[in-house]
Amino acid sequence: MASESNNTGLQRLLRATVYSWQGLAAAFRNEAAFRQEVALSLIVIPLALWLGDSGTERALLVMVWVLVLVVELLNSAIEAAVDRIGAERHALAGRAKDIGSAAVLVALVNAGLVWLLMLVDWI
Numbered sequence: 517m518a519s520e521s522n523n524t525g526l527q528r529l530l531r532a533t534v535y536s537w538q539g540l541a542a543a544f545r546n547e548a549a550f551r552q553e554v555a556l557s558l559i560v561i562p563l564a565l566w567l568g569d570s571g572t573e574r575a576l577l578v579m580v581w582v583l584v585l586v587v588e589l590l591n592s593a594i595e596a597a598v599d600r601i602g603a604e605r606h607a608l609a610g611r612a613k614d615i616g617s618a619a620v621l622v623a624l625v626n627a628g629l630v631w632l633l634m635l636v637d638w639i
Contacts, residue, residue, distance in 0.1 A: 539589070547592045549620070553585055567638070577634060580627040587623040591616035 523531070543550045560581045568574030594616040598609045 580630045584623045587619050591620050
């Protein structure tokens with residue numbers, strides 16, 4: 517393992533970037549919901565850029581969708597950590613997974629409401 521002094525500056529940043537890309541690739545490879553949300557991003561993000569009347573509107577529409585992706589990644593991390601601990605059922609493990617799933621739902625509802633409110637404003 518590298519010594520602590522070798523893990524600073526640009527080298528640390530590059531290593532962290534590699535780990536981040538590995539995490540994105542693992543989520544895409546192993547999580548169907550993340551793949552679906554990425555696919556939907558290919559529609560939602562260009563639509564947000566086209567429909568937004570200002571930079572602020574475009575940023576808001578894109579950001580609420582990116583938030584969905586971030587929350588999905590965190591939920592996937594929670595699920596992976598819980599699954600690593602063991603396959604037996606446990607109330608706390610179930611609660612952790614349910615709360616992670618609820619966070620994704622809240623992010624999706626938030627995105628839907630923002631898009632709906634923007635749509636009402638455009639009409």
